[in-house]
Amino acid sequence: MTAALLRSTRLRSALSRIAIVSAGIAALLVLGVSAPASAHDELLGSTPSADEKLASSPASVVLTYSAAIMPEGAKVVVWDADGKDWTSGDPVIDTNTLTVPLDSSMPDAGYLVEWRVVSSDGHPISGKIPFAIGDAAPLQSVTSAPEATDDASSVVPLVVGGIVIVVVVVAVIAVVVVRRRATPPTRD
Structure with missing residues (x-):
């Protein structure tokens, strides 16, 4: 009876340690990953710049950010007043700079x-940058443009969720192993 009580006490002690360590790891992960989210990156500048009036059609739009941006989900559209998109290719990302080519036949307009x-x-x-070519006024909004889709989401919750799942699975496996070792062999 004393050996069984000793094994039971060891089991509870081991399970308590596993639970405390798992909770600590989960707390560190959540706090450690959430801290940088308080200050998001931002657009530092663009070519053309906001409300700029150009003499001729630009070859591209160049956006410069405060830190590196991820290629997943990058989207740039250049609308005219009729809702036509004047981009002529996919965005190209180089660390913190995004460049998208434009149709060379853009007429004078906002x-x-x-x-x-x-x-x-x-x-x-996300953001908006109005500009114009020629004497037109920069376009402040587009009423006939299709709604942009939200095709990229934050990866941070997925990473944290995956790590928490791994910690829980490891804790469950540890509990099963400790219980098997603590259970006395049965005699038939």
Whole structure:
């Protein structure tokens, strides 16, 4: 009876340690990953710049951010007043700079750049940049443009969730192993 009580006490002690360590790891992961999200990256500048009036059609739109951006989910659209997109290719990302080529036949008119990227902390950021070619006024909004889709989401919750799942699975396996070792062999 004393040996069984000793094994039971060891089991409870081992399970308590596993639970405490698992909770500590989970807390560190959640706190450690959440801290950088308080200050998101931002757009530092663009070419063309906001409300700029250009003499001729630009070859591209260049957006510069405060930190590296992720290629997943990068989206740039250059609308005219009729809702036509004047981009002529996919965005190209070089660390913290995004460049998208434009159709060279853009007429004198107002335009609106709508952009959306996933910042270095895993959160999506977006904005609008009005500009014009010729004597037109920069376009402040587009009423006939289709709604942009939210095709990229934050990866941070997925990473944290995956790590928490792994910690829980390891804790369950440890409990099973400790219980098997603590159970006395049965005699038939």
